Amino acid sequence: xxxxxxxxxxxxxxxxxxxxxxxxxxxxxxxxxxxxxxxxxxxxxxxxxxxxxxxxxxxxxxxxxxxxxxxxxxxxxxxxxxxxxxxxxxxxxxxxxxxxxxxxxxxxxxxxxxxxxxxxxxxxxxxxxxxxxxxxxxxxxxxxxxxxxxxxxxxxxxxxxxxxxxxxxxxxxxxxxxxxxxxxxxxxxxx
Amino acid sequence: xxxxxxxxxxxxxxxxxxxxxxxxxxxxxxxxxxxxxxxxxxxxxxxxxxxxxxxxxxxxxxxxxxxxxxxxxxxxxxxxxxxxxxxxxxxxxxxxxxxxxxxxxxxxxxxxxxxxxxxxxxxxxxxxxxxx
Numbered sequence: 093x094x095x096x097x098x099x100x101x102x103x104x105x106x107x108x109x110x111x112x113x114x115x116x117x118x119x120x121x122x123x124x125x126x127x128x129x130x131x132x133x134x135x136x137x138x139x140x141x142x143x144x145x146x147x148x149x150x151x152x153x154x155x156x157x158x159x160x161x162x163x164x165x166x167x168x169x170x171x172x173x174x175x176x177x178x179x180x181x182x183x184x185x186x187x188x189x190x191x192x193x194x195x196x197x198x199x200x201x202x203x204x205x206x207x208x209x210x211x212x213x214x215x216x217x218x219x220x221x222x223x224x225x226x227x228x229x230x231x232x233x234x235x236x237x238x239x240x241x242x243x244x245x246x247x248x249x250x251x252x253x254x255x256x257x258x259x260x261x262x263x264x265x266x267x268x269x270x271x272x273x274x275x276x277x278x279x280x281x282x283x
Numbered sequence: 284x285x286x287x288x289x290x291x292x293x294x295x296x297x298x299x300x301x302x303x304x305x306x307x308x309x310x311x312x313x314x315x316x317x318x319x320x321x322x323x324x325x326x327x328x329x330x331x332x333x334x335x336x337x338x339x340x341x342x343x344x345x346x347x348x349x350x351x352x353x354x355x356x357x358x359x360x361x362x363x364x365x366x367x368x369x370x371x372x373x374x375x376x377x378x379x380x381x382x383x384x385x386x387x388x389x390x391x392x393x394x395x396x397x398x399x400x401x402x403x404x405x406x407x408x409x410x411x412x413x414x415x
Contacts, residue, residue, distance in 0.1 A: 098310040
């Protein structure tokens, strides 16, 4: 039975190979050639009968899973051992060895990418996400902290030959005041 | 005299219910697939339909309803909505063909208005519109 174009009902449909590029975080783009239908009448392309998705999805999954190994190597090169990562995140030991072999779930790969982007989060996790450590983490990301807790921000910069200064002023919303006071106390104690 | 805005022609919930069906009842136009991949990271038709099948559209608003200008579905009405995925707005348009199949016509950031991203983020969309 011939495939009919779902956009124009033409029977002038052929199966073609197309090459698509998929961005894989912290890895080279995956360039995947896969089959698709093309309608020569209306020039639409796609998986007209639901039979062609599987091989593309497998290829994308394999490319994503392969990136786990690269991320783990990069973290190791930065001095973050997998034993430390497993301890900090309370994962069963040897978990990352499985990840490195490409046996990794979607959620674990997302976690690994977040850690690769913000390795200092491991320190927060290692301290069991305590309020004090979270506050210190926020101190190291001041604009994120201020933007979250204030409105009507005003930022001014000073700069001379040897110094750079940033002055940020914002209104603290009343709902944020108690938590900010607490966090500022922790921050001032730590610094 | 100002024309009265047309209300939606289709039930969005009917489209949502059709998204997971096999054999397929919902098809995504090539251009919509490309923009969904480029702007929203929905890389395959399956991912787009999987997202729509959730039926979770933040801050959704009916944007417009109009008719198609080109064959083979000339004169068929389409509905367009704007909703949010996280921090980004989506302009989303679809219609139902006479044979009952649904077609996703558009899935891209709004081109105009306060919900459109700044031009510096989408210069090629603007250029595409200017060429029309």
